[in-house]
Amino acid sequence: MKYSSSKENYLKAIYHLQGESKMVSTNSLAASLQARPASVTDMLKKLKKEKLLHYEPYLGFRLNQEGKKVALQIIRKHRLWEYFLVKKLHFGWDEVHEMAEELEHLTSTRLIDRLDRFLEFPQMDPHGDPIPDANGKLSQLKQTSLLNLPFNRAFTVSGVSGQSQEMLEWLGQKNIRIGTRLEVRNKLPFDNSVEIKIKNQLPVTLSEQVAKNILVHE
Amino acid sequence: MKYSSSKENYLKAIYHLQGESKMVSTNSLAASLQARPASVTDMLKKLKKEKLLHYEPYLGFRLNQEGKKVALQIIRKHRLWEYFLVKKLHFGWDEVHEMAEELEHLTSTRLIDRLDRFLEFPQMDPHGDPIPDANGKLSQLKQTSLLNLPFNRAFTVSGVSGQSQEMLEWLGQKNIRIGTRLEVRNKLPFDNSVEIKIKNQLPVTLSEQVAKNILVHE
DNA sequence: ATAATTATTTAGGCTAATCTAAAAAAATAT
DNA sequence: ATATTTTTTTAGATTAGCCTAAATAATTAT
Numbered sequence: 001m002k003y004s005s006s007k008e009n010y011l012k013a014i015y016h017l018q019g020e021s022k023m024v025s026t027n028s029l030a031a032s033l034q035a036r037p038a039s040v041t042d043m044l045k046k047l048k049k050e051k052l053l054h055y056e057p058y059l060g061f062r063l064n065q066e067g068k069k070v071a072l073q074i075i076r077k078h079r080l081w082e083y084f085l086v087k088k089l090h091f092g093w094d095e096v097h098e099m100a101e102e103l104e105h106l107t108s109t110r111l112i113d114r115l116d117r118f119l120e121f122p123q124m125d126p127h128g129d130p131i132p133d134a135n136g137k138l139s140q141l142k143q144t145s146l147l148n149l150p151f152n153r154a155f156t157v158s159g160v161s162g163q164s165q166e167m168l169e170w171l172g173q174k175n176i177r178i179g180t181r182l183e184v185r186n187k188l189p190f191d192n193s194v195e196i197k198i199k200n201q202l203p204v205t206l207s208e209q210v211a212k213n214i215l216v217h218e
Numbered sequence: 219m220k221y222s223s224s225k226e227n228y229l230k231a232i233y234h235l236q237g238e239s240k241m242v243s244t245n246s247l248a249a250s251l252q253a254r255p256a257s258v259t260d261m262l263k264k265l266k267k268e269k270l271l272h273y274e275p276y277l278g279f280r281l282n283q284e285g286k287k288v289a290l291q292i293i294r295k296h297r298l299w300e301y302f303l304v305k306k307l308h309f310g311w312d313e314v315h316e317m318a319e320e321l322e323h324l325t326s327t328r329l330i331d332r333l334d335r336f337l338e339f340p341q342m343d344p345h346g347d348p349i350p351d352a353n354g355k356l357s358q359l360k361q362t363s364l365l366n367l368p369f370n371r372a373f374t375v376s377g378v379s380g381q382s383q384e385m386l387e388w389l390g391q392k393n394i395r396i397g398t399r400l401e402v403r404n405k406l407p408f409d410n411s412v413e414i415k416i417k418n419q420l421p422v423t424l425s426e427q428v429a430k431n432i433l434v435h436e
Numbered sequence: 437a438t439a440a441t442t443a444t445t446t447a448g449g450c451t452a453a454t455c456t457a458a459a460a461a462a463a464t465a466t
Numbered sequence: 467a468t469a470t471t472t473t474t475t476t477a478g479a480t481t482a483g484c485c486t487a488a489a490t491a492a493t494t495a496t
Contacts, residue, residue, distance in 0.1 A: 004453085006452080036456080038457095039455070089335075110309075114309065118307055244443070245443060254486080255445085256444085259445055275444075275491095438496090443493085447489090451482105453480100453481090454481085456480105461473080462472080463470100465471090466469080
């Protein structure tokens with residue numbers, strides 16, 4: 001099936017609002033889409049007729065299996081294009097959202113699958129969100145290395161890979177361990193070292209080698 | 219200014235029909251867009267109101283400077299994306315047109331300029347058509363070598379480079395000279411030699427070395 | 437020069453996606 | 467439990483882009 005950009009935007013917004021399976025209200029969807037509640041009601045009727053969601057007037061609505069499947073494909077496209085924009089065209093992770101909002105509505109599945117291959121099947125987008133695969137499956141833990149992090153957003157250290165004892169000790173001295181909350185403040189372009197900030201501590205600079213091995217999630 | 223996809227398609231189609239500055243008729247545009255003449259008349263009124271073309275009812279129409287400028291930017295996007303699809307995603311040159319028809323309507327100028335850089339400023343798309351630069355300038359002669367030609371489309375020989383006297387003579391015997399119209403029939407994968415056909419003549423096979431030196435345009 | 441044909445425009449409708457204003461239902465507060 | 471407030475839906479309009487059928491203008495053929 002092929003859906004209009006507008007319908008796709010509705011499905012995506014509902015998906016984000018409903019989480020695993022919460023009921024969504026007309027007003028919250030209207031707010032998240034910057035549209036009027038009346039417009040939302042109109043569209044809900046259409047999406048219901050197309051069997052993409054359950055909808056009981058006045059009670060709320062939620063995507064059904066088919067609706068989720070479609071939403072996940074749009075999210076897949078959005079995140080793959082964001083990855084492309086950052087990794088290949090060298091945009092900043094904070095500049096790509098709007099462009100991806102357009103790119104996600106391109107219809108060719110062959111195109112997106114080739115793009116996926118070209119990018120070597122990335123697991124996470126530049127914001128650390130997981131990229132659904134061609135079947136809509138999300139990789140469970142959205143874990144990524146400190147190197148790929150957006151600035152000034154809090155993450156939790158979830159693992160350290162390829163570590164030597166010395167490095168772990170040094171990290172321990174700086175209070176960097178599993179569970180530590182931190183934010184990346186800056187990335188120095190000349191050597192890819194990374195400045196991080198832990199609450200109530202002085203900033204710390206980590207070399208590319210070290211940063212690469214620190215795995216985090218939101 | 220931002221124009222709808224539909225308007226962009228009209229501008230592009232008119233551009234292709236009018237060549238340098240021929241008047242275009244309602245019917246020919248309708249045919250090329252697969253639309254009804256009445257729809258074309260509707261749209262012409264809008265495009266005239268937006269000062270993108272000259273239009274006298276019953277007499278015909280042609281893009282003005284502004285209209286040409288917009289058309290060239292769409293063509294630029296189309297051809298750059300085609301180049302991307304072929305060179306980076308490894309689609310065949312004959313598979314990319316439809317995808318590019320969608321991609322050409324993306325609005326971000328920054329995106330297309332970065333793509334241009336990423337692709338290293340290609341001059342020609344995979345069909346040998348010239349790619350307008352960011353200012354809409356077309357590299358004057360869309361001249362390319364026989365080696366890069368699509369099959370079964372007529373081209374005119376516009377130059378021969380790196381030539382030895384012997385080669386020119388040999389080409390002369392085969393009636394290949396500036397102005398000759400020819401089509402490429404086949405390209406042999408094992409040695410990159412090229413089979414060409416000139417009207418009313420037997421096919422001729424050219425080695426990669428020779429084909430490389432023959433420059434043609436449409 | 438006039439009739440026949442072809443091209444173009446006008447008039448009026450349709451659909452998707454939006455909106456505003458008013459009505460109706462549900463939730464909340466006293 | 468009733469009144470008030472909030473949420474949601476309905477009713478009716480609007481715009482862009484398309485359509486068909488009919489009217490009009492231009493071209494062509496006799």
